[in-house]
Amino acid sequence: MENLVNMFEKLKTTYKGKKIFLTGHTGFKGSWLLKIFSMLGAEVKGYALTPENDFDLYHLLNGDKLCSSVIADLRDRQTLSKAITDFQPDFIFHLAAQPLVRLSYDIPVDTFEINAIGTANVLEGMRQLTKPCYAVMITTDKVYHNNEWVYPYRENDRLGGYDPYSASKACTELVIDSYRNSFFNINKYSIHQKAIAVARAGNVIGGGDWAKDRLIPDIIMALSKGEQVEIRNPDAVRPWQHVLEPLLGYLLLGTKLLGNPEKYSTAFNFGPNFNDALPVKQMVELAVKYWGNGSYFVKQNPNQPHEAGLLKLDISKALVEIGWKPQFNADTALDYTVTWYNSYFTDKDNIAAFTQKQILNFLTNKSVGLE
Numbered sequence: 001m002e003n004l005v006n007m008f009e010k011l012k013t014t015y016k017g018k019k020i021f022l023t024g025h026t027g028f029k030g031s032w033l034l035k036i037f038s039m040l041g042a043e044v045k046g047y048a049l050t051p052e053n054d055f056d057l058y059h060l061l062n063g064d065k066l067c068s069s070v071i072a073d074l075r076d077r078q079t080l081s082k083a084i085t086d087f088q089p090d091f092i093f094h095l096a097a098q099p100l101v102r103l104s105y106d107i108p109v110d111t112f113e114i115n116a117i118g119t120a121n122v123l124e125g126m127r128q129l130t131k132p133c134y135a136v137m138i139t140t141d142k143v144y145h146n147n148e149w150v151y152p153y154r155e156n157d158r159l160g161g162y163d164p165y166s167a168s169k170a171c172t173e174l175v176i177d178s179y180r181n182s183f184f185n186i187n188k189y190s191i192h193q194k195a196i197a198v199a200r201a202g203n204v205i206g207g208g209d210w211a212k213d214r215l216i217p218d219i220i221m222a223l224s225k226g227e228q229v230e231i232r233n234p235d236a237v238r239p240w241q242h243v244l245e246p247l248l249g250y251l252l253l254g255t256k257l258l259g260n261p262e263k264y265s266t267a268f269n270f271g272p273n274f275n276d277a278l279p280v281k282q283m284v285e286l287a288v289k290y291w292g293n294g295s296y297f298v299k300q301n302p303n304q305p306h307e308a309g310l311l312k313l314d315i316s317k318a319l320v321e322i323g324w325k326p327q328f329n330a331d332t333a334l335d336y337t338v339t340w341y342n343s344y345f346t347d348k349d350n351i352a353a354f355t356q357k358q359i360l361n362f363l364t365n366k367s368v369g370l371e
């Protein structure tokens with residue numbers, strides 16, 4: 001992979017002055033991406049629900065100053081279509097979703113509606129455009145039919161989904177594929193000038209995630225209150241990566257899609273290197289180390305809903321065809337993440353500047369924290 005600073009300059013060539021319709025801009029990944037787009041000089045219109053907490057990353061980064069923000073539901077097709085057609089975007093980055101597995105057991109139908117039908121609504125908006133538009137749609141590694149085997153999943157493996165969240169994202173992919181075939185068929189690209197790529201990433205970690213039932217936020221909340229960390233599945237192996245890794249992948253994918261829509265209108269995995277899939281227990285031990293103190297205990301609940309045990313991604317396609325590769329191992333990703341939260345708890349007022357520094361440090365592969 002070429003020098004990341006050069007990469008950033010190249011991304012500027014693609015995105016500077018471009019109109020980006022970003023769904024999920026108030027969320028964890030969306031807020032980081034919004035910040036990067038502002039650093040790249042893009043013009044962003046966001047579409048999502050209100051951030052849930054005052055301390056959400058969107059507020060901490062002064063998100064309202066970085067974009068024109070539409071607060072509305074993906075299921076409101078009229079509002080969504082109007083927001084897209086009024087804006088006339090060059091790119092759509094679709095991140096908005098109900099993204100939580102455990103919540104999906106409580107609200108399965110909403111999860112299917114938001115994720116699958118919500119995506120159809122975004123694509124309907126895109127269909128109304130009479131100008132070129134390139135979409136990067138974010139699904140997940142959980143779209144794969146999970147065989148609980150040791151082999152990493154490739155983009156052409158069978159899709160599936162045990163829990164409602166995973167199944168809803170697999171449905172999302174079918175929706176995208178159908179629109180890609182029916183309305184944005186690459187054989188007729190010269191007529192419609194639209195192209196869609198799909199990005200599948202695994203669990204990401206990074207500062208500013210406060211979602212319930214996600215490992216890192218749960219750990220940080222406990223540690224910051226001086227409580228013991230409770231973990232459910234100590235041996236579950238997950239591919240961990242810092243949030244900036246897939247975000248860089250999405251941005252590169254958008255660039256490639258623009259340059260060669262025929263080739264890149266397809267799905268790509270973005271995950272860590274093979275050896276960076278670590279058990280939850282090891283991640284907690286590392287988090288405690290970087291926090292400076294703390295302890296954990298395991299509380300297994302025999303009645304807890306099913307969660308996949310083992311899931312690894314094969315990232316060869318992104319390596320070879322996009323020129324993307326992970327910069328951090330799981331240890332460094334966790335160091336970056338815990339350092340962000342430490343900084344938040346010690347100096348909230350400067351967290352936007354600290355976040356920007358972490359982005360720049362990532363892009364120049366510097367060690368953690370402020371110099």
Ligand SMILES: NC(=O)c1ccc[n+]([C@@H]2O[C@H](COP(=O)([O-])OP(=O)(O)OC[C@H]3O[C@@H](n4cnc5c(N)ncnc54)[C@H](O)[C@@H]3O)[C@@H](O)[C@H]2O)c1
Nearest residue numbers: 024026027028029048049073074095096097099140203204
């Ligand atoms: N965080 C992860 O580890 C992870 C892993 C794999 C895939 N993903 C995917 O990445 C994307 C972003 O995830 P995240 O972690 O930032 O989630 P998040 O919960 O922090 O953000 C979700 C965003 O979607 C918006 N949203 C939710 N329901 C909506 C609705 N009905 N209408 C309009 N907007 C709605 C929220 O307002 C928010 O802006 C999602 O598509 C998720 O499935 C995340």
